[in-house]
Amino acid sequence: MNRREFLSQTVVQTGVMAAAFSADRLGGSSLGGSTWISPEDVQAAGEAPAAVKPMALGLVIEPSNGPEETLARVKNLGFTTCFFSLDGYLGKYTPALARQLKDLLEKYELVATAAEVVGPGPLVWDFLDGPSTIGVVPRATRTARMDALKQTSDFAKLLNIPAVQTHCGFLPEDPRDPLYHEAVAAIHEVAQHCAGNGQDLLMETGQETPTTMSRTIRDVNLPNLGVGMDTANLILYGKANPVDAMDILGPHVRSVHAKDGRWPTDPMKLGEEVLIGTGRVDFMAVFSRLHRLGYTGAITIERETAQPEQLIADVKQEKVYLENVIARVQRGES
Numbered sequence: 199m200n201r202r203e204f205l206s207q208t209v210v211q212t213g214v215m216a217a218a219f220s221a222d223r224l225g226g227s228s229l230g231g232s233t234w235i236s237p238e239d240v241q242a243a244g245e246a247p248a249a250v251k252p253m254a255l256g257l258v259i260e261p262s263n264g265p266e267e268t269l270a271r272v273k274n275l276g277f278t279t280c281f282f283s284l285d286g287y288l289g290k291y292t293p294a295l296a297r298q299l300k301d302l303l304e305k306y307e308l309v310a311t312a313a314e315v316v317g318p319g320p321l322v323w324d325f326l327d328g329p330s331t332i333g334v335v336p337r338a339t340r341t342a343r344m345d346a347l348k349q350t351s352d353f354a355k356l357l358n359i360p361a362v363q364t365h366c367g368f369l370p371e372d373p374r375d376p377l378y379h380e381a382v383a384a385i386h387e388v389a390q391h392c393a394g395n396g397q398d399l400l401m402e403t404g405q406e407t408p409t410t411m412s413r414t415i416r417d418v419n420l421p422n423l424g425v426g427m428d429t430a431n432l433i434l435y436g437k438a439n440p441v442d443a444m445d446i447l448g449p450h451v452r453s454v455h456a457k458d459g460r461w462p463t464d465p466m467k468l469g470e471e472v473l474i475g476t477g478r479v480d481f482m483a484v485f486s487r488l489h490r491l492g493y494t495g496a497i498t499i500e501r502e503t504a505q506p507e508q509l510i511a512d513v514k515q516e517k518v519y520l521e522n523v524i525a526r527v528q529r530g531e532s
Contacts, residue, residue: 333367
């Protein structure tokens, strides 16, 4: 099962939690037998996030799929950073879980650079049902997802993770569309919550054009709102070439998912994700622009569609490819 399929199953299963998220909100409530992190827990987490080397390579992981085995694999592959996909833990955030993950990060000498959730569901990753199911644009799941993001922010605070990332959805290109203004208000509220925890809120590229994302950042008007640049998603959704998108979004990029893909040829389905270096992403050009802009964050490999038996081999190959590109960029080659 690939990561996206797992995520879809997880968020569909947690879709029944939406009402509970809306009713319980934050602090001191319980859901499915789990004790939520209290405001006192969050306030007690005072450590500063760990620093990473500019363009340090990392891997997107789901620690809920066996936390120690997962983090040990990241270490054994030679990475120094990781990006937590936490949908598998929705409804299970506790101080004890935070301590477990924090201890494992220290044990394997890893830095978690961001935490992401996209649920609760349902979620459909295509052009037909995606606009009505992804992000904070759909009214039916908006409040539940805002609450999930706030709870993830509180949990990430206990782990000293400096950023929370999500797909905000198919943001309307028409700035007068009521759904656009509602989404802006939702993003503003979540970003404010993250700011209270000393974190950035990052909008992952994909469903919206770079211009629409730029407009949203301007209209939300909070300094901790930025962009999680997924190099392939802009292509997979047919929204932009990531090199050109840097002209619009470059100054706002605070996180990068390294992924490759091809343009959608079926207008009902996303484009195809492929092995890094075999698709349409010009990583040398994208990373060179980031470098010139002073980007100092991590570069995180996200390999979503490979089968488990092929995943490790692909990641090893992609790591070597990206190490070469980053070395050339940092030497000033073009």
